[in-house]
Structures are given as C-alpha cells and as structure tokens.
Amino acid sequence: MGNVLKERKQNSFMSLQNLVKVYPNGEKAVYNFDLDIAKNEFIVIVGPSGCGKSTTLRMIAGLEDISGGDIYLESELLNYKPSSERKMAIVFQSYALYPQMTVYNNIAFPLTINKYPMPKENAVLKANAEIEKLLSTVAWNKFIGVLFNVYNGNGKAKDEQIATIFGITLYAAKLLYKAFGAYCRETLESLDGKAEEISVAIRAELKPLVEAENAKVQESGVKLDEDFCEVDGDGNKIIEPRKYTPYEIKTRVYETAEKLDLIPYLDKLPKELSGGQMQRVALGRAIIKNVPVFMMDEPLSNLDAKLRLSMRSEIVKLHNRIGATTIYVTHDQTEAMTMASRIVVMSRGFIQQIGTPEEVYQDPANIFVAKFIGSPSMNVFNIYYDPESGCLERNDVKIPLKAEFKKRHDEFYATAVNKFEGLQSNFDEKAREEILKILSSTGEYKDEKKQQKKKGLIALIKRLIEKQKNKKIVVDEYAYEKEVLGEKLAQLKTNATAKHGLLVGIRPERIKIEKVVAGKKYKGVVKVKSTVVELLGGEYNIHFDLFDKDMVCKLDATEKVTTDDELAVSFSPDDLYIFDFVTGDRI
Amino acid sequence: MIKKQKRVLSKSERERRKNKIVAFCVMAVAAVFFGFPFLYMLGSSVKSDLDLQLHPELIFPSSFSEWTFERYTGFFMYAGKIATLPLAFLNSLWSTAANVLLTVALDLLVAYAVIFVRFKFKKVFMKFLYLWMAIPGVIATAPMFAMYATIKNALGLHEGVGAYLYIYLWLIVPGTTGIFNVLLMRNMFASIPMEIVESARSDGASNMQIFRRVVLPLARSTILLIVLFTFNGSWNSLAWPLLVLSGESKTWETLTLALTGYTGSSNWGQVGYSMASSVFALIPTLIVFLFTQSKMIDGLSSTGVKK
Numbered sequence A: 001m002g003n004v005l006k007e008r009k010q011n012s013f014m015s016l017q018n019l020v021k022v023y024p025n026g027e028k029a030v031y032n033f034d035l036d037i038a039k040n041e042f043i044v045i046v047g048p049s050g051c052g053k054s055t056t057l058r059m060i061a062g063l064e065d066i067s068g069g070d071i072y073l074e075s076e077l078l079n080y081k082p083s084s085e086r087k088m089a090i091v092f093q094s095y096a097l098y099p100q101m102t103v104y105n106n107i108a109f110p111l112t113i114n115k116y117p118m119p120k121e122n123a124v125l126k127a128n129a130e131i132e133k134l135l136s137t138v139a140w141n142k143f144i145g146v147l148f149n150v151y152n153g154n155g156k157a158k159d160e161q162i163a164t165i166f167g168i169t170l171y172a173a174k175l176l177y178k179a180f181g182a183y184c185r186e187t188l189e190s191l192d193g194k195a196e197e198i199s200v201a202i203r204a205e206l207k208p209l210v211e212a213e214n215a216k217v218q219e220s221g222v223k224l225d226e227d228f229c230e231v232d233g234d235g236n237k238i239i240e241p242r243k244y245t246p247y248e249i250k251t252r253v254y255e256t257a258e259k260l261d262l263i264p265y266l267d268k269l270p271k272e273l274s275g276g277q278m279q280r281v282a283l284g285r286a287i288i289k290n291v292p293v294f295m296m297d298e299p300l301s302n303l304d305a306k307l308r309l310s311m312r313s314e315i316v317k318l319h320n321r322i323g324a325t326t327i328y329v330t331h332d333q334t335e336a337m338t339m340a341s342r343i344v345v346m347s348r349g350f351i352q353q354i355g356t357p358e359e360v361y362q363d364p365a366n367i368f369v370a371k372f373i374g375s376p377s378m379n380v381f382n383i384y385y386d387p388e389s390g391c392l393e394r395n396d397v398k399i400p401l402k403a404e405f406k407k408r409h410d411e412f413y414a415t416a417v418n419k420f421e422g423l424q425s426n427f428d429e430k431a432r433e434e435i436l437k438i439l440s441s442t443g444e445y446k447d448e449k450k451q452q453k454k455k456g457l458i459a460l461i462k463r464l465i466e467k468q469k470n471k472k473i474v475v476d477e478y479a480y481e482k483e484v485l486g487e488k489l490a491q492l493k494t495n496a497t498a499k500h501g502l503l504v505g506i507r508p509e510r511i512k513i514e515k516v517v518a519g520k521k522y523k524g525v526v527k528v529k530s531t532v533v534e535l536l537g538g539e540y541n542i543h544f545d546l547f548d549k550d551m552v553c554k555l556d557a558t559e560k561v562t563t564d565d566e567l568a569v570s571f572s573p574d575d576l577y578i579f580d581f582v583t584g585d586r587i
Numbered sequence B: 001m002i003k004k005q006k007r008v009l010s011k012s013e014r015e016r017r018k019n020k021i022v023a024f025c026v027m028a029v030a031a032v033f034f035g036f037p038f039l040y041m042l043g044s045s046v047k048s049d050l051d052l053q054l055h056p057e058l059i060f061p062s063s064f065s066e067w068t069f070e071r072y073t074g075f076f077m078y079a080g081k082i083a084t085l086p087l088a089f090l091n092s093l094w095s096t097a098a099n100v101l102l103t104v105a106l107d108l109l110v111a112y113a114v115i116f117v118r119f120k121f122k123k124v125f126m127k128f129l130y131l132w133m134a135i136p137g138v139i140a141t142a143p144m145f146a147m148y149a150t151i152k153n154a155l156g157l158h159e160g161v162g163a164y165l166y167i168y169l170w171l172i173v174p175g176t177t178g179i180f181n182v183l184l185m186r187n188m189f190a191s192i193p194m195e196i197v198e199s200a201r202s203d204g205a206s207n208m209q210i211f212r213r214v215v216l217p218l219a220r221s222t223i224l225l226i227v228l229f230t231f232n233g234s235w236n237s238l239a240w241p242l243l244v245l246s247g248e249s250k251t252w253e254t255l256t257l258a259l260t261g262y263t264g265s266s267n268w269g270q271v272g273y274s275m276a277s278s279v280f281a282l283i284p285t286l287i288v289f290l291f292t293q294s295k296m297i298d299g300l301s302s303t304g305v306k307k
Helices: A002-011 A053-061 A103-113 A123-137 A140-152 A158-166 A170-183 A188-192 A195-220 A246-259 A275-287 A305-322 A333-339 A357-362 A367-372 A403-425 A429-442 A457-469 A479-497 B011-045 B049-054 B070-076 B085-116 B122-134 B137-155 B160-177 B179-190 B194-202 B207-218 B220-236 B239-244 B255-260 B265-301
Strands: A014-022 A028-037 A042-046 A068-073 A088-091 A116-119 A239-242 A293-297 A325-330 A342-347 A350-355 A379-386 A391-394 A397-400 A500-506 A512-515 A526-535 A539-546 A549-556 A566-570 A577-579
Touching: A014 A053, A028 A053, A028 A350, A028 A429, A042 A053, A042 A333, A053 A088, A053 A293, A053 A325, A088 A275, A088 B194, A103 A246, A103 A275, A123 A170, A123 A195, A140 A158, A140 A170, A158 A170, A158 A246, A170 A195, A246 A275, A275 A305, A305 A325, A305 A333, A325 A333, A333 A357, A342 A357, A342 A367, A350 A357, A350 A367, A350 A429, A367 A379, A367 A429, A367 A500, A367 A577, A379 A549, A403 A429, A403 A479, A429 A479, A539 A566, B011 B265, B049 B265, B070 B085, B070 B265, B085 B122, B085 B160, B085 B179, B085 B207, B085 B220, B085 B255, B085 B265, B122 B179, B137 B160, B137 B239, B160 B220, B160 B239, B179 B220, B194 B207, B207 B220, B220 B255, B220 B265, B239 B255, B255 B265
Parallel strands: A042 A325, A042 A342, A088 A293, A293 A325
Antiparallel strands: A014 A028, A014 A068, A116 A239, A342 A350, A379 A391, A379 A500, A391 A397, A500 A577, A512 A566, A526 A539, A526 A566, A539 A549
C-alpha cells in the first residue's frame, strides 16, 4: 500500500490521497477524496450544494485544515504548508476584490506582498551589455528619435518609457537617460549627424561604472554567467527571494491586464465595475502570481446567464493559453460538461464518479451521476425484471433485453450479496462509510438521524446525568447503519433470484417520439399525451407521463406540438441504463 | 401668455409634503431648544459687565458700545499674569489625544484578533466583554480610586513631573477600555467578507499586512466614529478627574475641572469669563466634529463593503 502511494506521488503532477475533512462538531464533510491530477488538466468538481466540493477545494488551497490524507504537488507534501506557499491561486465566487484599492492595486497586490525567488543579477554589467547591444543593433535615427521624443515629450517617468520602448532594464534606461541629458536641447536634425559623438559620450558615461563594478565582482569572487546572473560552482544560477521593483510590478500588471482586456479600467475601483469585469480582475490577480495551479470556487455563479456563457469559454481559453492546471468547483453540470477535461462528481462528501465528460455522460457509474449529469436530466422510472423471461415489464409494456444481461445481472447480485455479507460479519468504521456512500448515491440519506445537541447549560447537565445513568449499557453507535445494512442485504438476496424491481433510465434525446397521425398503424410504441411543451427555439422539450413518472424528451421543432397532443413514444433497449435500486449502482 | 396651471398633487405627494412640513417644524423647535444655550453663551461672552448685570434677558449686548472682547484675552492673561486656563486647555488636549489614539489602537487590535485570528477561548473572551459592558462604570470608581491612591502612596509620588504623569496615566488608561467601541469595531470587521482576508492570506500576506493594507482602510469610517465618541467622552469627563486631581496644583487641572471653578457661588460675577472659556472649550469638539461628521452616518450604518 505504502509503495503504491509513493509511486503515485512521484508519477502524477498533483496527487490528492484519501483526503478527509471532519469538522470540530464531529460532522464529516469529505470522505476519502482520492484523485491524481496530470499537468494542464482542467478538473471540475461538481455536485449539489453541501456535497463537500468547496471544502475539498479549500483543503487543497490551505484555507481549511486537513483531517486526514495527503496532498502532493510535484512530489512535494503540502499538508502543513500555509496557503501562501502552496503555489496556487484562488478565485472566489464573490470575487474577493479589495474594495478600497483600484483595479491596478488589486492585481498588483500579490506582487507587493511577497518576496519571490529570482536569480541574482548584476544590474550594472547587465545594463552595460544592454546599452552596447542597443548602440550596435538599433538603427541610429530610430534610436536617437525615440530618446529625443521621450525626453522632450510629455508624461512622467521618462526612464520607464525608455525601458518599455527598448525592452531594457530600468537601470539601463536611467543610465541612458542621464547620458543623453546633455544633448536634449539640440534639434533632431543636428543630433542625427552626431552619431559618433553621442555614442562615445554614452560609453564614456558607462565606462567608470563598469570598471568599478568589475573590480568589485573580482574582489568578491562571485562568478557571473552570460546573463550576468550570479552562479554557484556548478554553473547554476543563485536564486534569491526578493521583492519586485515598482517598475517590474508595473510591467507585469500591464501584461496581465492586457491579457484580460482590463487596461481601460486600471484606475477604477471595484464598485465601479460590472460583475464580469470584477471576475476578470479576480482572474488577473490569480494569473499574476504565476503559479502552476488555479483553484476556482464557483467563479461564475454571480454572473448573469449570458455573461456566464462567454466567461466560460474565456476561462477555458485562458487555461489553455497559460498552460495552467485548474481545479474548478461548480454546482452547474453544464459548466462541468463544457469546461472539464475530467469531471469529479460528488454527493454527500463522497466521490461518485471520476471521468471525462463523455464517460460521465455515456457511462454513469450509479443512479446519482446519471440523474445529476445532463440537461434535461435523465428520465428514471421503476420497472419489474423477470429473470425467467429476461424481460422488463410494467403493466402491459414488455421490453425484451439481450441474453447477456441476465449473466451480468446474476453476477452483479452475487458480488453485491457477497460484499454485504462481508460487511455484516465485520462491521467497522469502514463498513459504515461504505453504507453511507451507498446512501449518498441512492439519495436515501436521512438527516434526522443526527440529532442536534441541545445548547445551554441545563441541557448539558441533563446530558451528563443521562450519560452517568447509561454508563453500564453499551450503546451501539452503528445501530442505524447496521439496520440499513440488514435491510439492504435482505433485499439483495431476494433480488438475486426472484422477480424484482429495477430503476431504468433513458436520456431525453434517446426517446423516439412522433405525433400520432390518425389512421397510421403503430407497432411497438406507447401512446401518451403531452402535459407540458417547452419550445427552446430549434427544438421542443416535451413532458409526458409514463409509468407514473414525469418524463421529458426532445423533439425537433419542425411541426407544431401543443399540450394534450397524442404522441407515440418508443425507445431501443440498448439505450436504457439499468440500475439496482438497493445499491444505486449500474448493472 | 401661458397661464400657469396649478398642478393637483397626488395623494402620496401630499402625504410626503405633509411629512416634510411636520419634520421641519419638529427639527426647528429642537434646533432652537438645543441651540439657545450656545447662542446665549456666545452672546454673554461679549457682553460688558454692565450689560451682564442689567440685561441678562438679552442674548447679545444691548448696544454697540457694550460689546467687549476682554474676556477672550482674559482667557490667556488674567490680572497681569498668565492664566491657568490655557494650561488646563493643554492638559485636556494632550490627555484627550492620547486617550483617543490608545482607544482606537486597542479597539482595532482586539477586534482584528476576535474576528480574524483563531485562538482558544475566543467565545469565553467575547462573553466576558459583553459582561463587562453590563457593569456601570460608576461602580468601578471607588475601587479604582483606592488602587490609584494606594499605588501613589506606595511609590511616594506626591509632587513633580512623576506625580503629574502618574495622575494623567490614571486619567488616560481607564478611559480606553470602553467595550462599546470594541464591539462597534468588531461588528464592522465581521461584515468584511471572509474571502477577502483569505485571498490576501493565500497571496502571502501576514496578519500585519492584512491588517494594515486590507482591513484598516475599510474600517476608516468606524475609526472616525470612535474618534468622535472617545474625544467627546474624554474631553467632557469631569467626575473622575475631579476625584483624582482634587488637592493637586491648579496648573494640573483639566479644562472641565477648571471650568467648574466658575460655578461656585462666590464666582458668579465672572459670568463673562466663564462663557468665554466655555467657547474655547468648545473649539476642539467642533473641529473634531467637522472632520468626522461626514463619515459618522457611514460608520454607524455600516459596513462600507458590498457583499
């Protein structure tokens, strides 16, 4: 076991191993969350509210303590690291922008707070090399034209302008600016002819600085590589944490803002922005940290429907462009289907299924996933299975199934009964969680079971007295789960042989439906009446009652359908998803 | 020529107008009621002695020749000597300033800890604070004075700078422990969305950085509100300074204490001076109010943060 985990840790980019969250009041929010994430994956954790998805995210991000399990990122254990050292950026549902800061300051905030590891550069020598390169490569009239225009132009921070235009360090720009100072009064034409003179002057300005710096370097015995970064004995750059300079921050903020089209809003306060813009600012604040992992906690649920649609593609594009690994939490299955490279479906703290959107949609592991994924959601109805004839029957409808189903069915129940008997013979905490997981997928979970402890001093004293009285009697804390287990096992045993009920689901788009035309003969169809007809533009969502259930199907809007129209419904047995209602698993 | 037609008001408009008129009348009466003593103070401070005796019923001097400003100069110089009042003014000013600064600092730190820092027995601590609020301050006066006097005797601080500082320590520090202000600040901090702080924390900000750069700017209006409350409280406080400063040098008195010197029956002839001194005493309060009033409503109603 240990070896397996170790191997996983080394092989995957990020590994979440058996994460468990227990709140101080004893409530368990997340059970055994186990997931390996490859680089550049877009993982979407989806589930109804209260299923523990946000808690999981917050545990990974370090905003919530981990009660059990390990988190590895690039083979590094993260459990005990503070949130700031986890190389992750979080985007919150409420944007969490700092209301008193402008957009610029909001985006720049992470850079102004922290020291970041960067190679140690020798500023003087680098500046010298950069100016040398400029003098030798850039056309003279262009070079002098830029300098002249910046010098005599408007605007503050002229050295920064020079640095931006030429793409050199601020220090180099400052030197250049200083050296050029003597010539700024002359006209551009006269300067054009003085190429030699000016370049000599600039070099003369630099020379003493460079010589002094060289002497210093030699004296201290520091080695420099070709980029003028200090290196150690093996030629590796010496990395030292330092703060960004204001100029570096400025360039980084502008770069990020450009990616997100936020340049016009940099001076505004968050309250002056629309929801979509605020969300982009929050994204910018995450991007600028330049971290490998992005966490998003329902970032789109505060936006209106149309904006949500465009931001969805925006986020996926961004994810691809910066090559990040994203963990995205949402309750909206459409977002999960459209954005994810892999989906994690959760319910009641348990992972129900992990898979690509196709897998989760085409091949749901249990009834919960089948119902949750897809819009409109899958039609599920009760039907009887007769093992002798191998047919699904209800009332006068009979659906013959393939012969192999019988084999699958028998195997399924044999293993299920086996497993349950195993659990019953040795009931422990693990078995209890197994039962809870089954309840979480079938949706039978009962909340009333957990009685809230009454608050207050009198209640506390009463509890203590009660405890003292019952000290002798051993209370079985698993009583409820054992009872459930017994019921389920009995049910499974009868199901294994006798005629029994099953849950059968079918996707709305798989139902074949047509309007009944008078006089035409139909074979193998069920005639129903539409109860609600929703026109979506190109197609209808038609509701009708079948097997005492409200069912939905899709129909192209080529002919008009209204409420109470008679419809002929049929479907292929191959399109059916068959679930066992006891365990909720697919057969 | 277009004849101006009188528009018929709708019912709701009439209702609104009626409400406005009633509100205005009530406010006008209240303004006169509260404003009159101030006006009388201002007028009396410029009346001549004769007018003070003959026309106490007038707000302002009876004739132009009866105007005088010698009370105001008298605030600084009295009978050819520097008066004790300016010193009392300075005493009040610095002790109040110290009180305000300490209170704000203490409230900010306590509120930050209670909301954003996890520590054991937080709930017990909060309950203790609520309980503290339930105890009237008067009850603490006697034990506090006993402590004050005992320590003073033990240290032998009876004269000189040491005694002065010791007394003022006792004037300033107990005033900073108003629980109401702490709760005000706590509620303001509680309204800041937790995500903002979490986000800053995950960006790598330390508690100090979060406090200084994220939380503090948001608390500005509440800080101003507390400044106003504390300033007024400290500037006006009389009972405790009266107790602590009794029998000490006149030059150590606070302004409120010095002003009580005018209330004795033997001093009733100094009405003019007492009025002028009161005007001086009013100035700092007015200045503080001018600076804080615009933010006060903000601070009271809120949060300042849109959730």
